Amino acid sequence: MRACCLFLVLAFCVRLCPAAPNVVLIISDDQGYPDLGCIGSKPLITPNLDKLAAEGVRGTSFYVTWPACTPSRGSVLTGRYPQRNGLYDMVRNDMVNFGHLYSPDEYAVSPEMTLGLDVREVTIGDLLKKAGYATGCVGKWDMGQAKRYLPLQRGFDFFYGHGNNGIDYYTHERYGVPSLFRGNQRTEEDKGTYVTDVFRRESLRFVKDHAGKKPFFLYLAFNAPHGASSFGEGTREGEKKVAEGVQVPEKYAAMYRGKVKDEKLAKYCGAVTCMDEAIGEIMETVEKAGQKENTIYLFMSDNGGSGNGGNAPLKGSKSMMWEGGLRVPFIACWPGKLPAGKVTDDFLTSLELVPTLLSATGAKAPEGVKLDGFDMLPVLRGEAKSSREEMFWQRRGDKAARFQNWKWLESEKGKGLYDLTNDVGEKKDLSREKPEIARMMAERFAAWRKEMDASEPRGPFRDY
Template structure:
């Protein structure tokens, strides 16, 4: 259609002027409608996002790896997508890892570089309501200046829901729906009892900004599954969506009863999928809650841990089924990984160490990515150096969402790497937890745990057994310099709470 200009309107008669104006208005109306229709069609075609995070799952705890754990739906994601073998999180435990994956920024840059929690319950103390109200676990949270993924995606038309573990603050200003999520159901701190939804006796479940005990007694994985399916029923195929499902499985129960606290809660039906254990419990005189105390045996804990993973896997399967039912599966980016390395009951082999440590077993985790609509290969195993800091920039790139000019991200767009088009741009990664630290540069890993340092070649020694410090002093010098430079950059970053001094 040829456009009209008011300068081209003939002034020979009022009728002609009116006719030309009417045609101009009509043309502009049609053009506007076409733009709106095109925008709506483009919005529907934007990829959906499902980000699933497990809690303390071991590096080797996928059924396809052959250790006996039952995870058919995670195995399906690996078969239909790409499995990452050199994928790292930004911290070896819950809270900073989650802050980093949602901001795309190092914990030391976003200010959440340690846990937002109280230590007293670990020694059997149950807070009263008035005591808990003024504890750091209740009042601490991620700085409100930090911008997280759902708020970044909102200008591109995404509706966002989170169902599961939040762990970035309990006060209203810190909660998910105050940070960009449109809907939230889950718990707000770092761990709960799977049935009572209490953390050491403190009710911890919220719906949006309000505490709730409505579902007390129902296993929480079932609840997070229920809410995720409700979200998909409401939005799948209608608008682009971001569904974040941070399960608390297979994290141990945060209960004061040593019998419960010493294991991972799981329904009997899922325990029955694994070999019988005898005995289930043992007595110990060394427990910090009670002496003597009755606790779960290591074999029983291992079974319970696996049962919790299998229930979580079944919930993931129901999400995949719902995406298939709504014909949105192949246009949905599905990313799965664990928030940190596995703890007791987990299998981190062949890695050394576990959760809370900076050995590979604390920071290298299983990761699966499925997105056939984005040409991510099926059944591919990718050994490129990648991290959770890549999540935010990659999802912004996939959704054609601009990154704010004043936002400093510590990751990059990983899609060319996952497609096999190029090597990972990442050459280094840094971690600090209290007095421990680690640097990975290319295949070199320089780590300090408990005041003792060691250098490893991860290409030849993934299990970190052979210290090469004396053999390669020049590498040690380079690694120390890299760490010093990174520390200086983090110290110079604008201060963020709750741990920075400002």
């Protein structure tokens, strides 16, 4: 009798306490603000991302923390400004721009091998693993390649991908160095296979192993549609490399010939479509496991588009402080928990991802760690306006700030003050007309910089 009562109580609790949601966090590489089929400004074929947008929420004012990959991805993983988590510049070797093939011994002591995200930083992998999740990382890690920096030491149970900025899509090398890892070990087992297909296969394997059995967190970080990290024909040692551009199987590039202006753009678009197909297979696998309603999908690009035919209506591109370098496509889909087909122009950033996932999963926030974002679920549901009023960026001497509708920047590519409500393309500099606002923005930037400098120091770049 007692056993029967206990069974009934447990069954009742199971009905009242639904399983913790699975999380699939997808990051693309250099995919521009307008580069989704559902936006309609380019002939892109992205039916699966379009489906996520139709069944979820698409953000039109979503920002990353840096206009290029490494610091931006570090913020996704930590929920902290690059200037706070210490990874506020690229982890890369300068000689890769000049036709130089690295020997294993030379590469072993290079910045790409010896620098990475400070080991004291807590990642979303750490937090969800502690909460009972199976955690997997597939694709571009970019947080360092020394063992202490790799995903298995940063909260992930599973890793198949590359630790550096980029690779050749077929050889999986970075300027002569084999760069794929399975776990903590380099591997050449898939050499010759298009790497998006490799990441698709490994993601599907991880999802099939865990869907419906244990809550899982898949961090799927594509290198597509970034240009290949290989030397184009004609590159000579010591001379500026001839860029090869994006690599893609012929059938995907063929979809766009005659629709876009040149072969380079056809390959870029084809790489996006190939990535979209991989995402679609993951969505299908989750649904077949009966986990569609219990899975959160988050999609974004790591920075603005580069070599993608432009980011109109935004100005600029990757590496720049204009909106085209910082504002990116964003989709959140959680059936039954978030509205379907909603488009929000609320001011949101990648700093919101970690607090949002902590709220959605019930995982605990890291003790004694300052997070720079907030739970955006009420905003995505349409129940509240974004509490974010300001955001700051710095890339060496380039600086920018947004406060409410105002955007201010001082950079090598340009400077000025812009009203984003009426001028999202940053065409009219208002700094002379409104000097008091320009001064206020500069002062806000200085106060933020002071806060960052006063925070507990982190490497690899900070002097302490």
